[in-house]
Amino acid sequence: xxxxxxxxxxxxxxxxxxxxxxxxxxxxxxxxxxxxxxxxxxxxxxxxxxxxxxxxxxxxxxxxxxxxxxxxxxxxxxxxxxxxxxxxxxxxxxxxxxxxxxxxxxxxxxxxxxxxxxxxxxxxxxxxxxxxxxxxxxxxxxxxxxxxxxxxxxxxxxxxxxxxxxxxxxxxxxxxxxxxxxxxxxxxxxxxxxxxxxxxxxxxxxxxxxxxxxxxxxxxxxxxxxxxxxxxxxxxxxxxxxxxxxxxxxxxxxxxxxxxxxxxxxxxxxxxxxxxxxxxxxxxxxxxxxxxxxxxx
Amino acid sequence: xxxxxxxxxxxxxxxxxxxxxxxxxxxxxxxxxxxxxxxxxxxxxxxxxxxxxxxxxxxxxxxxxxxxxxxxxxxxxxxxxxxxxxxxxxxxxxxxxxxxxxxxxxxxxxxxxxxxxxxxxxxxxxxxxxxxxxxxxxxxxxxxxxxxxxxxxxxxxxxxxxxxxxxxxxxxxxxxxxxxxxxxxxxxxxxxxxxxxxxxxxxxxxxxxxxxxxxxxxxxxxxxxxxxxxxxxxxxxxxxxxxxxxxxxxxxxxxxxxxxxxxxxxxxxxxxxxxxxxxxxxxxxxxxxxxxxxxxx
Numbered sequence: 001x002x003x004x005x006x007x008x009x010x011x012x013x014x015x016x017x018x019x020x021x022x023x024x025x026x027x028x029x030x031x032x033x034x035x036x037x038x039x040x041x042x043x044x045x046x047x048x049x050x051x052x053x054x055x056x057x058x059x060x061x062x063x064x065x066x067x068x069x070x071x072x073x074x075x076x077x078x079x080x081x082x083x084x085x086x087x088x089x090x091x092x093x094x095x096x097x098x099x100x101x102x103x104x105x106x107x108x109x110x111x112x113x114x115x116x117x118x119x120x121x122x123x124x125x126x127x128x129x130x131x132x133x134x135x136x137x138x139x140x141x142x143x144x145x146x147x148x149x150x151x152x153x154x155x156x157x158x159x160x161x162x163x164x165x166x167x168x169x170x171x172x173x174x175x176x177x178x179x180x181x182x183x184x185x186x187x188x189x190x191x192x193x194x195x196x197x198x199x200x201x202x203x204x205x206x207x208x209x210x211x212x213x214x215x216x217x218x219x220x221x222x223x224x225x226x227x228x229x230x231x232x233x234x235x236x237x238x239x240x241x242x243x244x245x246x247x248x249x250x251x252x253x254x255x256x257x258x259x260x261x262x263x264x265x266x267x268x269x270x271x272x273x274x275x276x277x278x279x280x281x282x283x284x285x286x287x288x289x290x291x292x293x294x295x296x297x
Numbered sequence: 298x299x300x301x302x303x304x305x306x307x308x309x310x311x312x313x314x315x316x317x318x319x320x321x322x323x324x325x326x327x328x329x330x331x332x333x334x335x336x337x338x339x340x341x342x343x344x345x346x347x348x349x350x351x352x353x354x355x356x357x358x359x360x361x362x363x364x365x366x367x368x369x370x371x372x373x374x375x376x377x378x379x380x381x382x383x384x385x386x387x388x389x390x391x392x393x394x395x396x397x398x399x400x401x402x403x404x405x406x407x408x409x410x411x412x413x414x415x416x417x418x419x420x421x422x423x424x425x426x427x428x429x430x431x432x433x434x435x436x437x438x439x440x441x442x443x444x445x446x447x448x449x450x451x452x453x454x455x456x457x458x459x460x461x462x463x464x465x466x467x468x469x470x471x472x473x474x475x476x477x478x479x480x481x482x483x484x485x486x487x488x489x490x491x492x493x494x495x496x497x498x499x500x501x502x503x504x505x506x507x508x509x510x511x512x513x514x515x516x517x518x519x520x521x522x523x524x525x526x527x528x529x530x531x532x533x534x535x536x537x538x539x540x541x542x543x544x545x546x547x548x549x550x551x552x553x554x555x556x557x558x559x560x561x562x563x564x565x566x567x568x569x570x571x572x573x574x575x576x577x578x579x580x581x582x583x584x585x586x587x588x589x590x591x592x593x594x
Contacts, residue, residue, distance in 0.1 A: 014412070014416055014497070015412050015415075015416025015417070015418050016412075016418065017412070018408050018409060018411055018412025018413075018416065019408075019409040019412040019413060019424065021405045021408060021409065022405050022406060022408070022409035022428075022468055022472060023409075023424065025405055025464065025465055025468060026427075026428065026431055026465060026468060026469070028465075029443070029461060029462060029464075029465030030431040030434075030439060030465055031427075031431070033439060033442035033443045033446055034438070034439065034442060036442045036445070036446065037438075037441055037442035037445075040442070047444075047445055047448075095326075095330075098322075098323050098326060099323065100312060101312055101313050101314075101315035101319055102312040102313065102314050102315060103314070103315040103316060103317070103319040103320045103323065104316075104317055104320050105320050105324070106320075106323075107580065109320070109323050109324050109327045110327075110580065111576055111577055111580065112327040112328060112330065112331035113327050113330050113331065114576050114580065114583060115331060115334055115572070115573065115576055116330075116331075116333075116334070117583075117587065118522060118572045118575065118576045119334070119526070119569070119572065120525070120526030120527075120528065120543050120568070121526065121528055121543075122526070122528050122543040122546050122547050123337075123526075123543075123546070123565045123568065123569070125547075126546060126547075126561060126565065127333050127334075127336075127337055127565075128333075130337075130340075130558060130561075131333065131336075136349045136350070136353070138336060138353060141352060141353060145352070170330075170333070175587055178583055178584045178587065179584065179588075179592065182584055182592070185312065217592075220588075220592065224588060227433055230435070231435040231436070231437075233435070233436070233437060233529060234528045234529065238547060252435050252437050255435075255437045255438070255441075256437055256529075259437070259441045260444075260533065265441065265445070268441055269441060269442075272437070272438040272441060275435055275438055276434060276438055279430070279433055279434055279435065280430055282433075283426070283429060283430050283433045284426070286591075287426060287429070287591070290591050290592065
């Protein structure tokens with residue numbers, strides 16, 4: 001027994017011993033379940049029935065990949081991701097420019113802008129559902145005050161998409177702002193001084209000094225937000241619940257329905273693996289650029 | 298408290314002074330950005346009539362009725378005595394589950410991050426990638442097999458199940474965050490302590506941990522907020538006894554009696570209080586926190 005302890009705590013085993021508990025926990029709670037569902041995706045299985053699973057081979061993968069509904073949901077998700085992330089980049093950049101100065105109460109004012117990011121998705125979803133409420137919602141009232149017509153934003157397809165995009169972009173623009181701000185404050189002073197000596201115009205200074213410095217971080221923001229927005233579930237679930245019809249049903253909401261409303265467990269597992277693949281590719285790309293940035297600076 | 302106060306300090310490039318004029322400009326823009334949150338807080342203090350008024354009222358006599366109604370409602374039948382709504386219990390669940398899960402994740406995660414940072418192994422990059430990927434995955438992918446697994450193990454709806462799940466959910470975040478803090482410490486100091494005959498435990502607990510108090514506090518608080526806001530896992534894996542506030546909130550809008558906006562706003566406002574405090578104290582660590590420790594500044 002003593003030998004065992006000595007073997008286990010020998011200096012060369014210290015690294016593995018330290019990370020082992022974490023890896024075991026992740027294996028039990030994440031990786032093993034994922035492997036299980038990978039197995040399930042090759043069987044006919046419904047979580048709501050007691051029939052034992054039977055082998056299905058690649059049937060569900062074929063079904064999912066050729067299913068037009070899946071592609072439709074993917075398109076919806078891509079549309080929401082593209083609109084929302086673009087909006088976040090623009091608003092985030094503008095906000096960062098505003099805070100790249102020293103002024104009294106900066107810390108307190110910055111906090112007003114940062115709060116949305118720290119809210120729960122549920123709170124944001126509920127807020128915006130209230131603002132879009134046709135009769136007494138704040139946004140609807142403001143709209144009808146100026147245009148004289150009532151606004152039923154969530155009743156049309158594009159309105160509902162915008163409704164989700166606005167809520168998501170409002171919540172996450174501060175994230176982009178933080179990243180861009182970190183880039184802006186790291187621009188070395190001598191570059192600005194050089195630009196001043198050259199009497200570069202403000203626009204020129206922006207395109208030749210500021211922007212190249214922030215570009216790397218903007219790319220990281222773009223990737224990170226794409227990965228995160230790709231998963232969008234809570235806000236959609238609460239604001240439109242996929243409606244009207246299925247026009248705002250994102251892929252995450254769709255998987256939820258397939259798995260927990262129709263209980264098509266195998267199909268949802270197969271679908272999960274396609275999403276997993278997409279996320280792994282994006283995460284790899286993200287880490288590649290994080291590393292590249294670390295090596296540069 | 299002093300631990301949290303030490304988070305304030307950070308070096309930045311000398312930013313241009315802009316004066317009170319800019320404060321006014323930035324303040325107005327930020328207030329507009331912050332307005333949705335402000336409106337919800339105002340709604341929480343309104344009577345039912347004020348909350349649904351058209352046009353919306355900005356000045357009103359505040360009432361605390363909604364806050365009382367969060368915890369007590371008048372019985373529909375009988376003598377009209379006050380009965381609990383169970384919301385107090387849901388607040389307790391949110392706090393209990395989040396802190397227990399985070400505590401567990403932090404212990405395991407700090408050990409692992411120390412291992413990753415100080416004892417580089419061959420496969421470390423791969424492990425770190427796998428760790429991060431488990432965090433980047435759409436939760437819906439992981440929840441399907443976990444749901445089945447918990448049902449089989451009889452853990453669904455129990456505190457232990459949710460706490461374990463939240464510990465695993467926070468582990469990747471803790472590892473990456475704490476690793477980024479460990480990487481900033483110089484290993485030379487630790488080596489010289491070893492030369493002086495300090496044991497490995499001594500190095501870890503007497504040298505590293507005291508220096509990382511601020512980092513630990515930041516990681517813990519972030520993890521608590523992430524968990525506090527989490528919705529999907531809680532929706533599928535909690536029962537009436539273990540339900541958390543976000544789920545209770547979402548159920549309030551799904552009710553048949555019509556939405557009690559004032560009540561909902563009051564729940565959100567109560568739920569916001571810790572978030573405000575955290576955002577203010579952790580401003581300088583927000584970037585690291587929201588990128589899961591992959592980007593420091």
